[in-house]
Amino acid sequence: MTDSLPAPLPLHALSADADISARLAEFVRDKDAFSPNTWRQLLSVMRICFSWSQQNGRSFLPMSPDDLRDYLTHLQEIGRASSTISTHASLISMLHRNAGLVPPNTSPAVFRTMKKINRVAVIAGERTGQAVPFRLNDLMALDRCWVNATRLQDLRNLAFLHIAYGTLLRVSELARLRVRDVTRAEDGRIILDVAWTKTIVQTGGLIKALSALSTRRLEAWIAAAGLAREPDAFLFCRVHRCNKALLTEEAPLSTPAIEAIFSHAWQTIGPAEPARANKSRYRGWSGHSARVGAAQDMAKQGYAVAQIMQEGTWKKPETLMRYIRNIDAHQGAMVDLMERLRPDAESNN
Missing domain, CATH: 1.10.150.130 (Tyrosine recombinase, N-terminal domain)
Structure with a gap:
């Protein structure tokens, strides 16, 4: 456009x-x-x-x-x-x-x-396109691959994917994060001060807390990149081929560069065969994948729709339901009724 x-x-x-x-x-x-x-x-x-x-x-x-x-x-x-x-x-x-x-x-x-x-x-068969979900087990598999990486880019990508999954932020919101947005809770875990999101535009902003593991991965990236004393620099920046972080205050990481992080992750641990094309795209992980995967994992663990909406800053339940429709399919009232009645029906045969 x-x-x-x-x-x-x-x-x-x-x-x-x-x-x-x-x-x-x-x-x-x-x-x-x-x-x-x-x-x-x-x-x-x-x-x-x-x-x-x-x-x-x-x-x-x-x-x-x-x-x-x-x-x-x-x-x-x-x-x-x-x-x-x-x-x-x-x-x-x-x-x-x-x-x-x-x-x-x-x-x-x-x-x-x-x-x-x-x-x-x-x-005619048109269906809403959906990014290939990047789930928690995918994040943990990448964590095992990249935790001791010597390439600065891998450390950045691992920290980025931890934050993307753990916060459910959109890629544009992740790219805007600066070093000054990083604070600490009393137990030492990182808290991110997100100024605004697509659906939340208010002076209070949005606070996102990280898990202990995600905190360690972000700390490793900040230390390796030399970001600790650069409060105005973007938290996720480009990495030069000489293995040096290119700190900048002017422009955040571009959308194509963020998409490349997900593409590199797919090439590292993704299936040998690409995912089935969905609306001529979504053959691997993309910028929306961590958001979709985190929502599906929360639904699978039984978290309420309202809780998932709050984490992902969705305003409409319909939007979220498109992401978790397959996960939620077997939790319907009719399936529950049939499962409850099945033992009695089988005992009568």
């Missing part, structure tokens, strides 16, 4: 109406009210939808319900996932609201179109 519309089209020039342009200019000035990812998605959707509108002689802003319906159908025809199409519809609605316009999504025709798109996708 790009961060801007194709030149020379600025956001406020999307409409010839002066009032709409003024509201869009205000919208841009207030873009910090939204996460960078949301803003990038909005600009990407605007670019794609504007291009389609130009090519097909349709109005982009305001967009009529009929035009939106045709645009969403077009996305389905070119193979976009139903979740992606839903995102397009939501962001087009968001743009209209902030331009002071009635979103075309309010039309029953658009509602029916989205319902049809979802129904067709489900019947």
Whole structure:
């Protein structure tokens, strides 16, 4: 996704109406009210939808319900996932609201179109993609491989994966951690002061405590990298090929670099055969894998949904349930009833 519309089209020039342009200019000035990812998605959707509108002689802003319906159908025809199409519809609605316009999504025709798109996708076999879970036993296997590593990169990767699994933080949240965010509990274990997350944006922030083992692994990385006296440096930084940490205060570890940590872990202890492709991806561990695996392990150990949601800062139970649906499947009321009745039924035969 790009961060801007194709030149020379600025956001406020999307409409010839002066009032709409003024509201869009205000919208841009207030873009910090939204996460960078949301803003990038909005600009990407605007670019794609504007291009389609130009090519097909349709109005982009305001967009009529009929035009939106045709645009969403077009996305389905070119193979976009139903979740992606839903995102397009939501962001087009968001743009209209902030331009002071009635979103075309309010039309029953658009509602029916989205319902049809979802129904067709489900019947055709589309399923929500899910990262390959990185479970506790995977973490322990890596721990045995890398605990005495001489390569600084392995020590960093091991500490990172311990923190990723133990905190259930998103990769962007992990990358933002700085050395000054590390404090100690009375028993010596590390506490991380997370300034904000995708779903928690408040001055109090979020506190994440580490286990004794994860504390030792993070301590080993901090000592080896020489981070202890660099409070403003990012906690997880790049490592030069000469086995030296490249301390920085300017830019966190990039998403591709974090994905490479999970990829290296998969190459080290993962199965010989790659995982079955899920929506043409997820052939090994990826940035979301530790979060998914930790949630599944907690569910398997009987922790309540509310507890898991709190650990992972999920706001909607539906989001979490997508991760633990397979783990939770055999804990349903009907399965429990059948298991309870089975001994009596077998004794009668």
